Amino acid sequence: MSFDLTFECVLDLRCEVAESPVYDERRNCLFFVDIGRSTLHRADLSGANHVEWRLEGGACSLGLARSGRLVLAQRDGVVLFDPESGAIARQIAAIEPERPDTRLNDGKVGPEGAFWVGTMHEVATDRRPIASLYRLTQTGAVERKVENIVCSNGLAWSADGAVLFHSDSRGPWIDRWQFDPATGELSGRRRLVNLDEATGRPDGAATDVDGNYWSAGVSAGVLNRFSPEGRLIKAHPFPVPAPTMPCFAGPDRKTLFVTSLRPADSAKESRAGGIFVARSPVAGAVVHRFDDRLL
Template sequence: MSFDLTFECVLDLRCAVAESPVYDERRNCLFFVDVGQGTLHRADLSGADHIEWSLEGGACSLGLARSGRLVLAQRDRVVLFDPGSGAIVRKIAEIEPERPHTRLNDGKVGPDGAFWVGTMHEVAVDRRPIASLYRVTPAGAVECKVENIVCSNGLAWSADGTVLFHSDSRGPWIDRWRFDPATGELSGRKRLADLDEGRGRPDGAATDADGNYWSAGVSAGVINCFSPEGRLIKAHLFPVPAPTMPCFAGPDRRTLFVTSLRPTDTAKESPAGSIFAARSPVAGAAVHRFDDRRLLTSRTLF
């Protein structure tokens, strides 16, 4: 699979830390967050009809729900957000509220209908492996799945739902697990890749229909495409220094959208922190939805 991607800026927002792009096939739009500003965003795939919500408690990552709402990770909690009303309608769970030096980070809905989200140690001068990866059910049950992480990231599942990819941006490594899509059980942990600053510390990620793993090499300005066995197929050069997460979008899931962050020393004219897109020769894996059907008639608990 030797090809080059041609990225174009489709939404020149210049976010502090744009992250967690998710394609909503029902609305044919993209949702994403700006972690640095605590905002949630929606835009058409062309970049038009942009909407921004500023949220008390922040916005770290998100997933789609069956009801049409969004499951949203804030600093220390997971909530349901209604794009129609622009409001948080329910708190689902709290995670590590007693830890002032951690916050929620990368999160995605798995094939099991649960929201998977990890934490990160925020203290730059003392990054210890005190973070974890959690599984959050629609009923609010929280299960710790992986421990001893500095910055949990890179969640993505194979198209058939039987493999989970996960990374530690400060490890920096990428692992793969056997995944039971019925129960969310993990087994058979295997190291996919060990990385460094030059090759690209692994940030957010996505998978394609062929089982390949696309990782944002945030420190190297590349999108690294790995085979399911960990072979680096291609390091695609990105137009700004720090891509943060790719996702496949569009009715054919063949447009790769990538968020980025804006370093403090960025030149004024640079579009760093914006949203970019490129056509891909391979389709992405389908997006899963949080199974919130039982919550539709329950009272708001927020």
């Protein structure tokens, strides 16, 4: 399907690194984080009723929980956050707390109800493949699933839950795995595509009901839409230089939100770091919830 997207800035927040937008269908609102300012945000889909929480331990990515709370990845641990009280309800697990050179990055809830989150080597230069992708189970157990990553990113599942997409922003590559939605087991790893700065290093991502993978090309100012087999269907131009992650929202899941970051030379574009929205003719895959009944 060939189509164009028209983006508008719905929240001109000028975030340092806005990331991890998640649509909460119960509240009909959007949650997202600003990693650079250690803040968690909530807003209506219109951009109204914006609320911001600053968190001492950082805010790197998030997912929805069955209880209505949020599962939130901080710098080196995962917590449950209650948006009704505006406070952390409890700590769930620590991940790589002994490593000052890594932090948690992209995270999402899988079809089996576990929270998947990766780390990244957080240094200015000489980034090395010392990061990993983890699975946090419903009991709080932490399982390392993939190793030898520089910057874990791009988590998204196919609509039927049978495929997991995952990227390394500094690889830069996107892989796909066969995924068992009952057990969370991975198999059959395959390289979907290798990328570069010009085509767009892969940042956050989402999938649609047709099986396509939408990847924020953070280095190229585009939203890349790939087929399930890795063919670039279209590079959708983005209004600001560095989109970070797409998210399908709304009752029909055809409202596409995309977060962005604010580069050092952001004076060239005042809306950099804002939250953008467009209408999509194709719906996004269903968002899953973390099973926190045992916590």
